[in-house]
Amino acid sequence: MNQSQQSAWWKESVIYQVYPKSFYDSNNDGVGDIPGIIAKLPYLKTLGITLIWVSPFYRSPGADNGYDIADYYAVNPDLGQMQDVDNLIKQAGELGIEVMVDLVVNHTSDEHPWFQAALADPQSKYRDYYIFKPAAAGGAPNNWRSIFGGSAWEKVAGEECYYLHVFHKKQPDLNWENPQLREEIYAMINWWLDKGIAGFRIDAITFIKKDQDYASLPADGIDGLASIKAKSRNRPGIERFLHELKERTFRRHRCVTVGEAPGVPLEEYDSYIGPDGYFNMIFDFHAADIDVENGSEWFKQRDWNVREFREALFASQRAFCQAGWGTTFIENHDQPRALSKL
Template sequence: MPKMEKNRHAWWKEAVIYQVYPKSFYDSNNDGIGDIQGIIAKLPYLQELGITMIWVSPFYQSPMADNGYDIADYYAVNPDFGDMQDVENLIACAKEHGIQVMIDLVINHTSDEHPWFTQALAQPQSKYRDYYIFKPAINDAPPNNWRSIFGGSAWEKVAGEACYYLHTFHRKQPDLNWENPALREEIYAMITWWLEKGIAGFRVDAITFIKKDQDYGSLPADGIDGLVSIKWKSRNRPGIEVFLNELKERTFQRFGCVTVGEAPGVPLADYGQFIGPQGYFDMIFDFHAADIDVENGSEWFRRRDWTVKEFKQALFASQQAFIASGWGTTFIENHDQPRALSKLIRDPVFQNETGAKALAAMYFFMHGTPFIYQGQELGMKNFNRTRIEQFDDISSIDNYHRALTEGFTSAQALEFINQRSRDNSRTPFPWAKTINGGFNSGAQPWLEFTHRDFEINAEEQRHRSDSVFHFYQRLIQLRNLEYPEVLIYGNFSPLETHSDDIVAYARHTDNQRLISITNMSNTPLSYVIPVGEVLLNNYDSIDSNLKPYQTIIIKECVTNEQV
């Protein structure tokens, strides 16, 4: 499908994207690990929900140090998930269900088990040594004081040599050297190979880290470990535009694909460079609102007592930046975030279907392409683990030990991790109230379930008309089938409210105006409801006050002058 100009209608703007975490979606062969055949088996469910594209998290050959984001072979499928024929079948079967397939592209780093890296270690004089970033030791110590994203020094000593290699993330994820043209050619050939297989596009992982400051200098420490976050010297650094433009021109621009950049660290004022008419990507993920609960999006133990007003300001600021620059994404969950119901609704009384529907309608109709993360459409919540040994996620384990080092108690550290762990969204999907929640037929899953009662499950919600599942189904119908011109391409306008705890905005064209109103608090709030047709309401009635966590979508009766 040819790509449209960015300022016109485009198929990827009209998509509703569902993220599948294959390891936890559906285990078709009962080995405890979800797989590609499991995704194929559940395509009818996804079609029933109404989504039009799936983003499948990494299924490449990998030792799974970071659950597949450490790739050992870009051209092979991890046997736990199946084989390349399964992937080709997924693309074909998804198409039969009206669903396109987007995959993860991880090109900031590889696994340390990738042949390039193993040859770089075995043959220091080979071309592969320059595919990665090796620096000599300084006084028998690492080259600088950079801390990796997953904790500890960002440098790993090479056995038998007086040098280190750089890893922005885990030590088993050595960074690729984008300064090397030969390395870039290898990357472009791989991307082209996947696009020729018929995938619809890529979510591009950690892409703002590919350019490092070439002085490799130390900075003042920001923790008692004497280290400083690597992001200040390796995230969205000057010169990255050269790499990103070349990447686009050599690969994406040649195909009618969609690209979604994971772009932390990009100021709102610079969004035009990323998603403008000549931007590197079609869309990017913005984390200003998603990381509202942690200080500067940093370590999870640096908590913030955020307010709805701050959350709303972050949401609307991102919206305005997207609109001014090009096109954006709307999301409240993904594989790196905890469950929104537990994070954004702090009153446990409303961490229920009412709250789940409120969050859904609040975000879904904003300007941009909406993303739904698996289980979000059921209103899944965080778990509550009692021991650090129950966690699989390396970032969770790192943050736990960092919190202890910073002086917190083990109980406090565990509370931080329960709130923010990436494992919260990675637990096996509950398909039914049966053995292992229908995830498989009884084998021990690779990760503990969120809850073992499986009261929240897809089968029950599919058969109950007032469920969260059917609420999401209705959201998709409104956006894509009934009001696409206003809810996809219409203008976006924040609305003034008397209460800081109300999130309200309008989507409008020359002759239509739809209003989204959500009370993000646990108390009734005064709001003058516009006159019009109520298209959606998570309560049975509308009174003079908005009920706690009530959300309403109204098609307003307006004249052209009012629009």
């Protein structure tokens, strides 16, 4: 029996995303929290919800709304404590509601102990948990532009080297080429699954494999930089990491996995969500990103028409029919509201 068949329970689920800070404030401090989610479980039950996806609640300095994680094993004090998470899982389960959480393993916060150790000692094993490269001609190692704009490289104070960040400069990328780093990630994932969560929405997972030549690209803007996506999104070799991730973690548990997987061509959907795919589902971006030039770079708008949108939507549905279970969306927490697009 393959993973999709074993995990068929999630196909009947009604899923509701909860963003903790804005969902419900249980103690009137102006910030939503995990006890607030617990308080509203009966309400969610009346809506027919059977699975909640809770956006990041880990300890984080908040440079990217919690997607910059400083400790995978701790809860942001503004949102509660680990006992609250345990209570959420337990009380939700008593109402027939499962709990899935965000999994962010392309990067950490620059305040994570691993990164702080890497900065403190260039000879530390933690230096190889991230991607550090020497300066080139007195500047950044190459001309890659981060998803958030500007160079994807940040200089290390007091050293002639830089670290890579596909997204925010406070989100240094993890080095998936390092097997020791991967073991740390798998241990953390299994820890959460053993705790009783139902699964994960896996953030930015198609960015974990970088081209190892770290070569510059022809500039595509007046800033002299080039989008990092051509060298870091769904690149050759990612299949090895994703297969290992599934085998070492997800396959061992009764869980549901939804990959945030921009940049995956329709013809590769079978590898991602087919009978032996890496995940149960992936978020499909082909229609949602119709209004931007290079997927999620909202500062580069493009003209589009309804016929284009229709074809993108239908093409994705045809691919899902052939490959497996898919998810189509018109907006998410990263994007402008659909009304401004449509």
